[in-house]
Amino acid sequence: MLSLSLPIEKLRLVGPSMASRLKRLGIFDVYDLIYYFPFRYDDFSHLKKINELQVGDIATVRGKIELLDNRRSPRKKMILTECFLSDETGSIKAIWFGQPYILKVLKNGDEVYFSGKVTGNLLELFFQNPTYEKVTGDTTHTARLVPIYPLTEGITQKQIRFLIKQALAGVSQIKEWLPEPFKKDYHLTELQDALYAIHFPKDASDLGQSQNRLKFDELLKLHLQNYLLKKDLDNSVASPIKFDEGKTKAIVANLGFALTGAQRKAAWQVLLDMAKAKPMNRLLEGDVGSGKTAVAAIALANAALNNVQSAFLAPTEILASQHFLSLKEILKPLDLNVAILTAKKSGVFNTGDEAPSAITKAKLLKSMTLGEIQVVVGTHALIQEKVAFGNLGLVVIDEQHRFGVEQRKAMREKSSPARPERSRGAGNPKTTPHLLSMTATPIPRTLALTLYGDLDLSVLDELPPNRKKPITQLVAPTGREKAYEFILGKVKEGRQIFVVCPLIEESDKLGVKAATEEYQKLSEEIFPQLAIGLLHGRMNIKQKEKVMNDFTSGKIDILAATPVVEVGVNVPNASVILIESAERFGLAQLHQLRGRVNRAHHQSYCFIFTENNSARLKLLVDCFDGFKLAEEDLRARGSGNLTGNEQSGFFWQLRIASLSDVKLIEETKKASQELVENYPETLKQLDLTNNIHPE
Structure with a gap:
């Protein structure tokens, strides 16, 4: 039985280079392989006789290999591998380009499945680069619904399927977490069965049931995370950040443009939230070019004027650098130290100076701990354990869907001061910093409210007046x-x-x-x-x-x-x-x-x-x-993805559900409330912060 935490290096046919490629896909162990889902399927389940084939068919045929050989193409200087596949009704030619190693895998007389698209004309039909598999029992690459996975350079579909099939030997260790009556009420299949079928479904019905269960799980956990976060925040205390009207007007005047009505409204909502002793937890949703950074700058300025530090978290180094340059200009009317901290760079800028000063990371980290840096812009580097703040009162997260729940939680836990004797507002170890999350992903308001039950919502739905439509x-x-x-x-x-x-x-x-x-x-x-x-x-x-x-x-x-x-x-x-x-x-x-x-x-x-x-x-x-x-x-778009993160990326931490599953989002919202009310023990045993190996 495979351990879920077994490193991928321990699996058959995984050497150092293959392990490196798999890690590029976020696959580090057996558990990750099991939860690495296909993005589509090739339907090769239709087994046909050779004399039934027609041009354009996507089909699978079973037969014996004859006349298998390699030859060189005179035009393209490429090795062509050719053979005929025969059954009792006839034969069909197959051609592979640049795959001479096939002769080491297949032999004349082998009984095999070929799957692919039939090409040719009325005189001759053939398969071009068909998928092949010897007839040995249960199939993996042919004669079924065949999973297709996102790949990276140096990994093939056959290799990833082979590894996932190995990993599924450990699926029995993934424990069912939903109560039986609850599963019955919502017509959910067993979790282990769903995890196997998502990779190798018996048929379309089997696939549909597995997809429904795994989508249900993901959305249900998202709603439960929201519930627990809201519960945690309801029991937390923040240091109130007072609104400084005069200095805020100076910041707004320095923007170089007039705020839109939507920006003024959102900024006021943020300022009212920060003035409370309860931690702000607000999502600022704004269309591209709507001015989210200006709203964030107003919040950052008021935090600094109240002698508390702010952290501005960005998903990439390029974006962090751009925010650093923007904020140092916007905040010039104030005498502040604005710093940048990423994996590759560190620097500090006093808004009264002309240019940023280079600073070692060690010195910057010390200055942050002492509370000498008012605003720190950074990437995931800010989340590292060694990074501490002396007086953190506000966290701003840009493109918040690029950060997981655990990462956002880690930032909010950096509020403890380096010197406990200090008692300047947010320096109190028991306080929680205010959180402003931002996204340019345009989520419809009703859906955002359903997905983010723990967040208050501000929407920037207008562009600056001098901005011409493209x-x-x-x-x-x-x-x-x-x-x-x-x-x-x-x-x-x-x-x-x-x-x-x-x-x-x-x-x-x-x-x-x-x-x-x-x-x-x-x-x-x-x-x-x-x-x-x-x-x-x-x-x-x-x-x-x-x-x-x-x-x-x-x-x-x-x-x-x-x-x-x-x-x-x-x-x-x-x-x-x-x-x-x-x-x-x-x-x-x-x-x-x-x-x-x-x-x-x-x-x-x-x-x-x-x-x-x-x-x-x-x-x-x-x-x-x-x-x-x-x-x-x-x-x-059906199962399309609104975030378009590298186009095949997932929405937030979801691997299989999407924004298009509106009915399921609403159903799981209701189901989460039922689980909280009727099955409190299930909630206590569940770790929702990340994918923990449940061994």
């Missing part, structure tokens, strides 16, 4: 040249351009390849006279920062990128974004990408390149309301 156009393949001419004209005017390539759901390698190929095409064929840059998620932080600094400073005219630019990247001089293969994106994600070039007073443009001129995409041409587009996504 002109959006759908571009068919025939319109490329005209779009390129327009882009060249804008560069000559001094503007900059984003070109975004989609990530390919099945593999991050393919997404990087797409962006790299686009970069080469732009720099060598289309715009050889311009400076072209490349940005993707596989670059290290130094490479990313150099590219972004070059783009921000104007050294790069056109930046080809994966959707890593979607969240937070702010280059006001960029006025045009070109999005390739737009049909691969959700409406909400396209809207967020469009927001990258709607950051200044000049007119911005969004070209949506697509071969599918659908009604869904046409909505973007006239609609600029992220909340309306999000609601349309919920209606139209």
